[in-house]
Amino acid sequence: MKKTIALLSALILFIVPCFAQTDGYFLLHYETIELYYPNNENPTYTFICQYPVIDKNSLVAEQMNEFFRLAVTEFRDVTIPMYANDKILGKQSGNIITQKYEVTVNTENYFGTLMYQEQTINGEKKESLISQVFASTGPYAGETLTLRGALGEIGESSEQIAELILEDIFHRVKSNLSAEKTKGFEQFSLETLSLDFFPEAQFFMNSDEDVVFYFLPETPLGSLSETMFVYSSEKISELLQ
Known part of the structure; x- marks a missing residue:
């Protein structure tokens, strides 16, 4: 007391x-x-x-x-x-x-x-x-x-969706890095992305009920020009096919 x-x-x-x-x-x-x-x-x-x-x-x-x-x-x-x-x-x-x-x-x-x-x-x-x-x-x-729950329980699991999102965002970021010639990311890979980005936790939902994935500002990824990625449930359904 x-x-x-x-x-x-x-x-x-x-x-x-x-x-x-x-x-x-x-x-x-x-x-x-x-x-x-x-x-x-x-x-x-x-x-x-x-x-x-x-x-x-x-x-x-x-x-x-x-x-x-x-x-x-x-x-x-x-x-x-x-x-x-x-x-x-x-x-x-x-x-x-x-x-x-x-x-x-x-x-x-x-x-x-x-x-x-x-x-x-x-x-x-x-x-x-x-x-x-x-x-x-x-x-x-x-x-x-959960991620799967927020998407209307499509797919088999949140882990399955997260893996697809990780790969898709990797290609988007890789393309941007090549176009912008960003310094400090010469060794950027799917593995290095997975060290600082966890799709199952790093997402919110916008007013259109799309899922928005984001990079944390305290990580190196937070310094990139694009740090948020919007996905509709339809887009993720396409990735699942």
Whole structure:
């Protein structure tokens, strides 16, 4: 109990209501959490996160809201204190991590987000992306979907689809590299692509319900001129043939 009280006293937390979004299948608004750890006068870490809250009173909406609440609170209550108390990650003050969730699809079939994270730790800046796709209705309503699930369960498995996407994007990138004569990718191959690109995890869904695969900005692939690749379910069905 004493540890809990001590932790709460160290967390200077503000929750700020943000603008509402009225277009789409679900009505929603955004909330922003601002955390200063261990205090707001000279914080070792500042954490700012803007995330969606679905306003609809239903089990499906509550499931998705709970997903975001858990993700945010775990980062706030576990990750930030862990970083701050680490000998390396917490050796200087002024570190900041910001997260912003963007709703990428909000239809009767799917709800999805792409989270942009920027962090400056010990003066070093990094960017990253994390995505989720949920089923809005149907037997999996409120649950996060696999790659195959997001595509309407075509093909045999997410792994099968991922292998085809990996190969197809390899040829697209290889063609661009040859045309642009990009330096630093002379040894680019399917194997090197697979080291930093995982199609089963690195995808989100856009408002047209197409699947968009992306390269992570913190990897060498993130420096390329094209880092996002849009595939309709019809296009992927063609690759499966």
